Amino acid sequence: MPSVFIKTYGCQMxxxxxxxxxxxxxxxxxxxxxxxxxxxxxxxxxxSVRDAAEQKAIGKMSHVASKLRSRNKNAVLGFMxxxxxxxxxxxxxxxxxxxxxxxxxxxxxxxxxxxxxxSGRVNTVVDVEEEKGSEATIREHLLxxxxxxxxxxxxxxxxxxxxxxxxxxxxPYTRGRERSRSIEDIVGECEDLVNHGVREVTLLxxxxxxxxxxxxxxxxxxxxxxxxxxxxxxxxxxxxxxFTSPHPKGYGDDLVQAYGRLPKLCESAHIPVQxxxxxxxxxMHRGYTRERFLDIIFKLREVRPDIGITTDIIVGFPGETEExxxxxxxxxxxxxxxxxxxxxYSTRRNTPAAELEKQLPKELIEERHATLFAEVxxxxxxxxxxxxxxxxQVLVEGPSRRNKDRMQGRTRCNxxxxxxxxxxxxxxxxxxxxxxxxxxxxxxxxxxxx
Ligand code: 5AD
Ligand code: SF4
Numbered sequence: 001m002p003s004v005f006i007k008t009y010g011c012q013m014x015x016x017x018x019x020x021x022x023x024x025x026x027x028x029x030x031x032x033x034x035x036x037x038x039x040x041x042x043x044x045x046x047x048s049v050r051d052a053a054e055q056k057a058i059g060k061m062s063h064v065a066s067k068l069r070s071r072n073k074n075a076v077l078g079f080m081x082x083x084x085x086x087x088x089x090x091x092x093x094x095x096x097x098x099x100x101x102x103x104x105x106x107x108x109x110x111x112x113x114x115x116x117x118x119s120g121r122v123n124t125v126v127d128v129e130e131e132k133g134s135e136a137t138i139r140e141h142l143l144x145x146x147x148x149x150x151x152x153x154x155x156x157x158x159x160x161x162x163x164x165x166x167x168x169x170x171x172p173y174t175r176g177r178e179r180s181r182s183i184e185d186i187v188g189e190c191e192d193l194v195n196h197g198v199r200e201v202t203l204l205x206x207x208x209x210x211x212x213x214x215x216x217x218x219x220x221x222x223x224x225x226x227x228x229x230x231x232x233x234x235x236x237x238x239x240x241x242x243f244t245s246p247h248p249k250g251y252g253d254d255l256v257q258a259y260g261r262l263p264k265l266c267e268s269a270h271i272p273v274q275x276x277x278x279x280x281x282x283x284m285h286r287g288y289t290r291e292r293f294l295d296i297i298f299k300l301r302e303v304r305p306d307i308g309i310t311t312d313i314i315v316g317f318p319g320e321t322e323e324x325x326x327x328x329x330x331x332x333x334x335x336x337x338x339x340x341x342x343x344x345y346s347t348r349r350n351t352p353a354a355e356l357e358k359q360l361p362k363e364l365i366e367e368r369h370a371t372l373f374a375e376v377x378x379x380x381x382x383x384x385x386x387x388x389x390x391x392x393q394v395l396v397e398g399p400s401r402r403n404k405d406r407m408q409g410r411t412r413c414n415x416x417x418x419x420x421x422x423x424x425x426x427x428x429x430x431x432x433x434x435x436x437x438x439x440x441x442x443x444x445x446x447x448x449x450x
Contacts, residue, residue, distance in 0.1 A: 002040035002118060003033040009057050010047025012244060013175075013204055014081055016155040018045045021080070021110050023140035028111050036064045041076040041114055043100075046083035048170050050346035054083050058095070065097035076117045078102060080110065082174035086349075089126045103128030104160070104175050108137040135160040135179040139189050143196045152397055152427040153410075154198045158186055158228065159205035159212075164247060166274070167285045167352040168317060168345060171206055180205075180212040180224070183231050194237035197427060200266075200395055201232065203243040209250025226254045233262045239429060240395060240412065244270050245312075249287040251296045260303040267304040268414035271296065272312035276331025277324035280317060285352075290331060297335055308338045308413030315372055316345040316365030318356035325368050332376055338383050338413070339440065340376040344369050377439075384415075384437040391433055392417065394444070396425040411442070419444035 004025050008018040021043070022032055033039035042064050047053040061077065068075050078100030079091055085103035092098050099117045102110055106127045113125045131137070135157075143151050159180040162172045190201055205211060212224025219227060232241055241264050246255070248271060259265055271293075275281050278289050300307050313328060332340060344365045347354045394409030400418045401408070407421040409430065418441055419432055432444030 001029040001031060002114075003031045003038070004041040004043065004114075005033040005036040005039035006043045006045060007036070007060065008045045009053050010045075010049060010082065012155055012202070013157065013206065014045050014047060016157050016204055017081065017104075017107050017138065018043075019142050019155070020138040020140045021045075021107050023142040024108070024111050024138070025114075026142065027140070030111075037067050037071070039068075039075070040072065040118075041078070042068065043078045043080055043110070045081040046079055048082040048086050048174050048348070050343065051348075052346065057083060061095055061098065065095060069097055074118070076100065076114055078110075078114070080107065082170070085128050085174045086170065088128045092124055092126065099124050101126040101128065105129070105131040105134035108134075130176060136181045136185055139185075141193065141196075143193075143198070150197045150427070152198060152395060153200040153202070154193050155204050156186060156189055156193070156201050157181075157205065158203045158208060159210070162206040163210065164207055164249075164287070165285060165352075167283065167356075168314060168348065170348040170351060173350060175206055178207065178210050178213070180215050183212075183216065183224075183228050186228060187231050187235065190232055190235050190238060194235060199238065199427060199429075200240035200242070201238060203228070203232070203241070205243075205245075207245065207247045207250070208243050209246040209252075209255070222254045223250070223252060225250075226258050229258055229262065229265060233264050239264060241265050242268060242414070246271055247287075248273065248293050248296055253299070256296070256299045256303055259300060259307070266412040266414065267307040268310075268412065269300060269307055270310045270312075273331065274312060274314050275317070275324065275328050277327035280320060280324045280327070283319065283353075283356075284314075284317060290327065293331075294334065306413060308411075308415065309335065310339045310341070310414075311335075311337050312341045312343065313372065313376075314343050314345050315368040316360045318345070318353055318360065319358040320345075320360060320368075325372075329372060329375060332372070332379060336379050336383060337376065338415075339380045340372075342369055342373050342376060381437075381439065384440070384442065387415075387434045387442055388437060389434065391431050392442070392444070393429055393431050394419075396421070396428050396430055398426055399423075415442055416440070417442040417444045 036042045044057050046057045076099050080102040084101045116122045161176040161178045163178045216224035392411045394417045396409040400406040408418045435445045436443045
């Protein structure tokens with residue numbers, strides 16, 4: 001059977017989608033290749049959030065096409081995901097070597113489309129239509145971890161799309177309107193994962209706090225999302241639950257209280273803030289204020305004082321003033337994020353922000369990015385140091401990426417800890433003494449493992 005190489009750009013949703021496509025291909029007898037130039041099928045699962053991500057995927061595809069076609073003229077080349085969705089046939093016009101363009105609602109059709117092209121029945125396929133029920137069409141998992149052993153953690157997609165329409169963001173156009181899977185369906189998938197050795201699930205969606213708003217609604221003062229977390233919490237064999245990404249607007253007291261009630265819900269929260277300035281948040285159409293964001297953080301820390309909090313921030317949004325940028329800097333100092341992903345604003349076609357006047361010069365965006373990035377790293381590093389001398393529980397995932405003789409796991413607050421230990425610890429919850437820190441890594445004391 002032919003071999004397939006898949007490369008993923010962008011967010012965890014894309015990783016999850018690629019994983020499901022790979023599992024479907026393996027189930028049909030395809031093998032997975034590590035080298036695109038030795039594969040019969042090359043799929044790039046693309047991201048459109050920033051222009052740089054699109055350019056990377058286009059560059060990679062033209063490189064692969066120029067090398068692979070001369071070796072294997074029947075090789076199948078395909079784009080999947082967000083850029084495939086937003087650009088469609090235009091991608092084949094630009095890169096005529098491309099055979100497949102598969103949108104975000106059509107991942108489950110990938111196997112069939114590859115078969116049609118390989119058999120010569122069709123030359124090219126562009127499949128980017130909307131499809132009703134597409135939020136529930138892929139639930140397969142490839143459960144062999146990167147290191148060859150079984151994965152103990154897994155992503156579970158709970159919804160698709162976003163209705164928020166932040167003015168800078170292309171996601172509502174590439175992923176469509178919000179559609180949620182049912183609680184029963186998601187619980188069923190989690191139970192299957194437990195039967196395959198998974199102990200930690202991360203519930204995924206573009207805006208998980210909007211999960212089931214229309215389909216399920218509020219019950220006993222609990223949002224549909226909190227009802228879902230409770231249902232997953234009931235599953236025997238799941239030790240840890242995480243989710244990403246919530247939106248501050250939907251981060252209600254019921255969700256904060258869930259952290260107090262549900263011990264499997266890990267004390268880590270990634271809550272994108274984007275800006276610390278109220279005028280900017282308004283222009284971004286975010287739907288909350290700085291004060292509201294700070295209130296959520298305050299309440300979360302009241303319930304779980306050791307919660308790890310991370311965020312996303314955009315610098316250089318059109319018209320960003322010095323004061324607005326300073327407000328973001330001061331918010332970072334006030335919250336003391338464990339980490340923040342700082343992005344340079346990237347103009348996305350057809351978004352409202354692309355039409356705004358006062359797009360900032362590239363140099364100013366670079367400068368602000370460097371300033372904020374340095375501040376965020378300074379705060380993050382000093383937070384990491386505070387863990388030295390403490391005991392932390394990790395779920396051991398497998399060998400360390402850097403050094404295969406060591407094992408690595410994640411703390412409940414989502415920090416990576418590396419320690420000397422063998423494969424027998426994989427999948428175990430282990431308490432480690434933290435002895436030192438690297439940049440965004442903790443090192444645990446092996447002494448307690450005797
Ligand atoms: N430019 C820069 N960053 C963006 N993001 C989304 N759209 C853009 C854009 N046009 C960032 C946001 C979001 C993260 C996934 O990507 O911070 O939270
Ligand atoms: Fe994009 Fe805003 Fe939706 Fe997040 S909430 S996916 S930033 S539109």
